Amino acid sequence: MKYAPYARLKRGFDKMAILDGGYCIETTTSSNRVSSSSTLRFCISVTGTDDDCNGSSLYGDVSIPKGNLYFAIPYFGIRSKDGKMAVSTKEGTVTVKQMGWHTGWRREESRILGMFRMQQI
Helix, strand or coil: CCCCCEEEEHHHCEEEEEEEEEEEEEEEECCCCCCEEEEEEEEEEECCCCCCCCCCCCECCECCCCEEEEEEEEEEEECCCCCCEEECCCCEEEEEEEECCCCCCCCEEEEEEEEECCCCC
């Protein structure tokens, strides 16, 4: 997987190092429909934001912990004109996985952090 060395935060005024990543394409078909839908899912491992620098890397009360960020966006296959992936131009979701939450059950759960748009590098 090809990725940028840093994630841009706060519209480019801050950055966070990307350590590694991977992706998969999930395709689902319905037994009563001919069409199928696909989702491009990818994960990147990040260094997180430093919250010990007088809050300069914080955005309001939000910080990003060191670990994995999970992304999902609709996928439309490979474009015939240039051989590149065709993905949605609309926003996709960014999530983290954490153990438990105030539900009383100890299990891994996903939390939506926000939205993203794909940009060509």
